[in-house]
Amino acid sequence: MNKTVGFIGFGNMAKAMAGGMIEGGVTDKKNIIVSASTDKTLKNAQDTYGINVTMDNKEVAKKSDILFLAVKPNVYHIVINEIKDCISNDTLIVTIAAGQTMENVEKMFGKKIRLIRTMPNTPAMVMAGMSLICPSGNATFEDLEDVLRIFNSFGKSEVVEEALIDTAGSLSGCGPAFVYVFIEALADAAVESGVKREMAYKLASQTVMGSAKMVLETKEHPAKLKDNVCSPGGTTIKGVNSLEYSGFRGDVIDALLSSIEKSKEMSGNK
Incomplete structure (x- = not known):
């Protein structure tokens, strides 16, 4: 992709994106330019990725064919107000x-723009992200293809309607935290039973990763895969029954529904 990709803000998610694009051969590092508020961040970006850096958000806005707004939601209005007059009609936001x-974003720019809303998650940092992509009516097919190519370089992506982004985004965005709690709980039980902590985390983490891979690659229903592990009168069905008795399934559902409710509240869709 022979286009200039810019990042305003260069936190962990932006780093994952830039690293994935370079490693995946989506674009050359010379085609990436980033701005940040500290010299330390910019020096790290330059030293680690060999990309172009600047303290000037307007410079990034002017030079970018594809511009990522990678700052915190509460400063969007500040950044957009600063750059909105520098954005050409050909720039994809x-x-x-x-x-x-x-x-909201279009209102901040005060005009119709080529815009794609995305929702990546933190596993993008280890090239295993699950990202949601939502194009606006002004975004072109080529815009969508470019963004999918970028996000697929550090994981998987799914195109969704904006009406679903709070729900689906809570699943992929908040879900990792729930999985980490599960991994920690599995490890704690193993440690209590005599397994060393480091080994317990390794066993639990690989088990969760392998189980997820089984779902993705076999395309079997999770319930069938669960049944395949549960031998009659065995250890696994005993543990599964304990989870059902304690309300594990309902607790997970309630946790995600709470996250969805909060996300809708933040978006003003409640």
């Missing part, structure tokens, strides 16, 4: 902030 709808 990509947002990655929770709670910022496309309507």
Whole structure:
């Protein structure tokens, strides 16, 4: 992709994106330019990725064919007000902030823009992200293809309607935290039973990763895969029954529904 990709803000998610694009051969590092508020961040970006850096948000806005707004949601209005007059009609704006709808962003720019709203998650940092992509009516097919190519370089992506982004985004965005709690709980039980902590985390983490891979690659229903592990009168069905008795399934559902409710509240869709 022979286009200039810019990032205003260069936190962990932006780093994951830039690293994935370079490693995946989506674009050359010379085609990436970033701005940040500290010299330390910019020096790290230059030293680690060999990309172009600047303290000037307007410079990034002017030079970018694809511009990622990678700052916190609460400073969107400040950054957009600073750069809105520097954006050409050909610039594609990509947002990655929770709670910022496309309507809100367009209002901040004060005009119709080529816009794609996205929702990546933190596993993007290890090239295993699950990202949601939501194009506006002004985004072109080529815009969508470019953004999908970028996000697929550090994981998987799914195109969704904006009406679903709070729900689906809570699943992929908040879900990792729930999985970490599960991994920690599995490890704690193993440690209590005599397994060393480091080994317990390794066993639990690989088990969760392998189980997820089984679902993705076999395309079997999770219940069938669960049944395949549960031998009659065995250890696994005993543990599964304990989870059902304690309300594990309902607790997970309630946790995600709570996250969805909060996401809708942030987006003003409640």
